[in-house]
Amino acid sequence: MIYAKNSDALSYRGIHPNLDLALERITPEFLASVGEQRVELKGGDVYATRFTYETVPEEESFFEAHEKFLDIHIMVAGSEGVEVSPPGALTEFDRVEANDFYAYRGPAHYRLALSPGDFLVVFPNDAHRIKMALDRPETVSKVVFKVRIKDD
Numbered sequence: 001m002i003y004a005k006n007s008d009a010l011s012y013r014g015i016h017p018n019l020d021l022a023l024e025r026i027t028p029e030f031l032a033s034v035g036e037q038r039v040e041l042k043g044g045d046v047y048a049t050r051f052t053y054e055t056v057p058e059e060e061s062f063f064e065a066h067e068k069f070l071d072i073h074i075m076v077a078g079s080e081g082v083e084v085s086p087p088g089a090l091t092e093f094d095r096v097e098a099n100d101f102y103a104y105r106g107p108a109h110y111r112l113a114l115s116p117g118d119f120l121v122v123f124p125n126d127a128h129r130i131k132m133a134l135d136r137p138e139t140v141s142k143v144v145f146k147v148r149i150k151d152d
Contacts, residue, residue, distance in 0.1 A: 001084050002121035003112055006074065009119060018046050019121070022072055022145040026119060031076060034143045045148040052141045055080045055133035063090055063104040065127040068150040072121050073130065078140030079115040081132035083108035090127055102127075114142070124150065 002012055009026040012019070021041055025031075025048065033039070040047045058081070065087045073082070090106035104127050113134055114120055122128045131140075 001110070001123065001126045002119075004119060006117050006119055012121070016147075016149045018042065018147045018149060019070065021046050022048070022147050025145075026072075026074060031074060031143050046145065048143050048145045050076070050141060050143050052139065053131060054139055055137050056131055057137075058129075058132050061129050061132050062093075063087075063106065063127040063129045065102045065104065065122075065125065066100045067102070067124050068100045068148055068152070070121060070123045070126075070147050070149055071128070072119055072145040072147065073114060073128075074119045074143045074145075075114045075116050076141045076143060077116060078138050079113055079134055080130060080140050080142075081111065081134050082114050082120060083111050083129040083132070084122060085109040085127050086125055087127045 006026050009023045013023055034048050034050045036050055038047050038049050063085060085108055087104060090104035092102060092104050094103035
């Protein structure tokens with residue numbers, strides 16, 4: 001897990017070439033250009049999409065994890081609570097291997113608030129629960145990068 005300010009994104013280069021490609025796009029200009037249609041940077045290996053939704057109470061959210069992709073969550077407007085735990089500490093209740101999606105319930109190991117100017121990188125084995133209201137429900141807008149770091 002990496003939790004940092006957008007302005008520090010380039011300092012995390014060197015972990016994986018696909019991650020570098022995404023980190024280099026964490027700029028105000030690129031983020032403003034991303035809409036609800038997927039923007040492919042490297043085919044299906046690196047892409048970004050904007051999501052806009054209402055945050056929900058903690059009990060309406062669940063953890064998700066991936067095995068082949070990492071996610072970069074970049075808050076554009078609004079704030080949400082995020083929790084992270086290792087999947088081994090949680091109970092799996094759903095999986096769609098074809099979509100690299102694994103769903104879990106259980107306790108959080110880390111809690112943070114994601115606000116404009118922040119980004120969060122969650123790697124495989126970082127199960128993450130998103131969309132949680134902080135003080136009250138609010139509309140948020142964020143750009144999420146999907147970055148392949150493991151082959152099939």
